[in-house]
Amino acid sequence: MVLFQRSLIRSLVQGQLSLCAPLSGNESSVPAWCSARSRHRIDRHGCYTTSVIAGVSERTLIAVKPDGVQRRLVGQIVQRFEQRGFKLVGMKLLQAREDILSQHYHDLHKKPFYPNLLRYMSSGPVVAMVWEGHNVVRTSRLMVGNTNPAEAYPGTIRGDYSVHISRNVIHASDSVEGAQREIQLWFDRRELVDWDCCDHSSSYQV
Numbered sequence: 001m002v003l004f005q006r007s008l009i010r011s012l013v014q015g016q017l018s019l020c021a022p023l024s025g026n027e028s029s030v031p032a033w034c035s036a037r038s039r040h041r042i043d044r045h046g047c048y049t050t051s052v053i054a055g056v057s058e059r060t061l062i063a064v065k066p067d068g069v070q071r072r073l074v075g076q077i078v079q080r081f082e083q084r085g086f087k088l089v090g091m092k093l094l095q096a097r098e099d100i101l102s103q104h105y106h107d108l109h110k111k112p113f114y115p116n117l118l119r120y121m122s123s124g125p126v127v128a129m130v131w132e133g134h135n136v137v138r139t140s141r142l143m144v145g146n147t148n149p150a151e152a153y154p155g156t157i158r159g160d161y162s163v164h165i166s167r168n169v170i171h172a173s174d175s176v177e178g179a180q181r182e183i184q185l186w187f188d189r190r191e192l193v194d195w196d197c198c199d200h201s202s203s204y205q206v
């Protein structure tokens with residue numbers, strides 16, 4: 001009976017949503033040309049899902065820098081992004097290789113602080129993460145605060161946990177394009193997880 005209902009629902013919804021690509025193994029890749037009405041999908045278990053909505057799948061790279069890891073701030077930083085309503089889709093602890101750091105900071109390589117910056121970033125492990133959600137790039141920059149902690153407002157991560165620009169605890173991508181480049185640099189595609197967040201409809205009107 002349950003199987004019959006699922007198959008009926010599946011047929012109905014697929015019929016209504018003829019503009020959407022046929023269901024495949026990866027249910028989360030909704031084409032950009034799907035209309036707002038066609039974003040609701042049925043997953044491979046026959047469950048109704050609204051997890052992938054155009055415009056809320058923006059992603060950014062966040063990294064807890066070596067000082068943040070040493071000071072055991074990882075948990076509190078992760079908590080801030082979770083509580084804000086963003087979705088964690090990738091996370092790893094690593095000792096960053098020099099080639100990754102030099103590509104990551106390529107636009108700063110002529111700055112006087114560049115050698116110290118690379119030394120700092122390779123002085124211990126970092127926790128690299130990819131977070132997803134509506135306007136996540138802009139919002140996470142606001143959550144992180146000014147580059148210089150002396151200018152960062154209380155309530156921001158840098159404003160709460162750091163005092164000097166040379167040890168400012170966290171990195172956040174500064175543009176959508178920059179985020180895409182940085183995510184590709186730090187993560188292999190297979191390290192990122194597409195998953196349905198059960199409180200999605202509490203965070204977004206769909």
Ligand code: UDP
Nearest residue numbers: 108113117146147165166167168171172174
């Ligand atoms: N930085 C520094 N001294 C400076 C400016 C920047 O040590 O005078 C470091 C700091 O760790 C900063 C990083 O270089 O986070 C990258 O600088 P950027 O201007 O991109 O700032 P962010 O995007 O991290 O706020």
Ligand code: MG
Nearest residue numbers: 171172173174
């Ligand atoms: Mg920057």
